[in-house]
Amino acid sequence: MRVAIQGTYGSFSEAAARRRWPELVTLPCREARDVVAAVREGRAEAGCLPIENSLIGSVTTTYDLLEEAFGDGTLRLTHEILYPVHHTLMSVPGAALDGIKRVLSHPVALGQCRIWLERNLPDVELVSAWDTAGSAEIVAKEGNPAFAAIAARHAADSHGLGVLADRIEDDPTNQTRFLTFTRADAAELPTGAAGAIRYKTSVIVLIDHRPGMLAL
Numbered sequence: 001m002r003v004a005i006q007g008t009y010g011s012f013s014e015a016a017a018r019r020r021w022p023e024l025v026t027l028p029c030r031e032a033r034d035v036v037a038a039v040r041e042g043r044a045e046a047g048c049l050p051i052e053n054s055l056i057g058s059v060t061t062t063y064d065l066l067e068e069a070f071g072d073g074t075l076r077l078t079h080e081i082l083y084p085v086h087h088t089l090m091s092v093p094g095a096a097l098d099g100i101k102r103v104l105s106h107p108v109a110l111g112q113c114r115i116w117l118e119r120n121l122p123d124v125e126l127v128s129a130w131d132t133a134g135s136a137e138i139v140a141k142e143g144n145p146a147f148a149a150i151a152a153r154h155a156a157d158s159h160g161l162g163v164l165a166d167r168i169e170d171d172p173t174n175q176t177r178f179l180t181f182t183r184a185d186a187a188e189l190p191t192g193a194a195g196a197i198r199y200k201t202s203v204i205v206l207i208d209h210r211p212g213m214l215a216l
Helices: 012-020 032-040 066-070 107-112 114-120 132-142 153-159
Strands: 002-006 025-029 046-053 075-084 088-091 102-105 125-128 147-151 162-165 175-183
Touching: 002 012, 002 032, 012 025, 012 046, 012 075, 012 132, 012 175, 025 032, 032 046, 032 075, 032 175, 066 075, 088 132, 088 153, 102 107, 102 132, 107 114, 107 125, 107 147, 132 147, 132 153, 147 153, 153 162
Parallel strands: 002 025, 002 046, 102 125, 102 147
Antiparallel strands: 046 175, 075 175, 088 147, 088 162
16 A cells, blocks of 8 residues: 655654554655645555654644645544654765764754764754655765764665664654544555554644634
């Protein structure tokens, strides 16, 4: 089955989706809105998006899409996946930690590794990228041993990079909650390898945009 994800090959979204469907075919998308569109248009049988992180809280780009994506009943939520987030520093084969001058990653990942970076690479240039695995892809294409990326460990394998340091996140309990969804008229998908089903209800509430409404 084909599953649309935000990010490219080796991203945390892909890893989370594979926890549910190990044999999936990935459809990489740049933005959360593109993931929703891919499922709506039938280019993917399911989508997987991050909704909340234990350190930074809500993923606002996904929350902003909930009413638009699910309000008309075309799509339905199917599963929730909790995935541990461990960050790895990677570069081209042969690169050395003391030779790194620039580190690329998603700004959230850079923030989650701030203490490690300050201690081990205090003088490097930190560059924001659109995706953690996307930063690994950039480093692989550049081929410069002075460039490194912070991404999931499996992104190194996906893009032919070597590991310079593993589990560099400042909080080892870091995890992200992902939601998977399909078209409402789709047949039931295989449950995959995530174990017994536990049901949870999600409710979208729309209120007027004026003072005092949240107190009702």
